Amino acid sequence: MGESVELTVGGRTVRVTNPGKVYFPERGFTKLDLARYYLAVGEGALRALRDRPTTLERYPDGVDGESFFQKRAPKNLPEWIPTGRISFPSGRHADEICPTETAAVVWAANLGSLTFHPWPVRRGDTEHPDELRIDLDPQPGTDYEDAVRAAGELREVLDELGLRGWPKTSGGRGLHVFVPIAPEWTFTQVRRSAIAIARELERRAPERVTTKWWKEERGQKIFVDYNQTARDRTIASAYSVRPRSHAPVSAPLRWEEVPDARPRDFDLATMPVRYRELGDVHADMDEHTFRLEAALELAARDEREHGLGDLPYPPEHPKMAGEPKRVQPSRAKE
Secondary structure (H helix, E strand, O other), rough: OOOOOEEEOOEEEEEEEEOEEEEEEOOEHHHHHHHHHHHHHHHHHHHHHHOOOOOEOOOOOOOOOEEEEEEEOOOOOOOOOOOOEEEOOOOEEEEEOHHHHHHHHHHHHHEEEEEEEEEOOOOOOOOOOOEEEEEEEEEOOOOOOHHHHHHHHHHHHHHOOOOOEEEEEEEOOOOEEEEEOOOOOOOOOHHHHHHHHHHHHHOOOOOOOOOOOOOOHHHHEEEEEHHHHHOOOOOOOOOOOOOOOEEEOOOOOOOHHHHOOHHHHHHHHHHHHHHHOOOOOOOOHOOOOOOOOHHHHHHHHHHHOOOOOOOOOOOOOOOOOOOOOOHHHHHHHO
């Protein structure tokens, strides 16, 4: 697989070991190809990760090998990569890497990190999210085109609430929309806002959109995964490579591109070309900050006028106050 290769990244030298190791057999992409990809889109990738506690999704032997999520910073972490302490729902905590340089992204790629999963917080304040993240997840029988239609309606809902979202492909069949917010609300309040937005979207398109947590109830609809805003739930960052055989990436899009884009258009080979031509199309995201008062008022109105309170949390979370029974409907009937 050859001797190591040294890449110059900013003012640092990052060593790539076993550069010829094949990570994507279907396409022939190697570990060095992965590292060079993150170097090519480095500023964009860093913009999505900067100062964020980040979980690494590692495939040290490529997509056909074993994988794991590394939440705690690796023991061999260079002293120039800072960490941030985050708290899990269990009450335990961990120190995760917080990239502040493109070199940190390339360094992590050398560990076999394909996908980066940043928390929606910065290391200076890990209790107050500064992003509201909305995941439009196609269920069986639906596809990207259905997510596109839901995204257009979501954009209208956000606009009415005084919010603006930045869309990207998930790297699979779905779409993610991120809204930069002031870091003034708790995880619980941000999740409450996401639920209110999801319910409003469901009201406008009940035949095509669902907020049902249990898969048996979703049907052939786009599921708005509100629990991606719960503590310790993360979404793949912009430019992250996804662990699928054709090496797709999560591609930032401009709204006018969403209808015509196709997830398979963006991969390890094509994204650097797009990046050279267009740069980071989400580069202005950090220049904006939005507020959640209108979304929280919508949540309060849903509860006051329609009796719509909280929804189930993910299974690893402790039981939360006001949460409905966390029991699959078919089992509850039994």
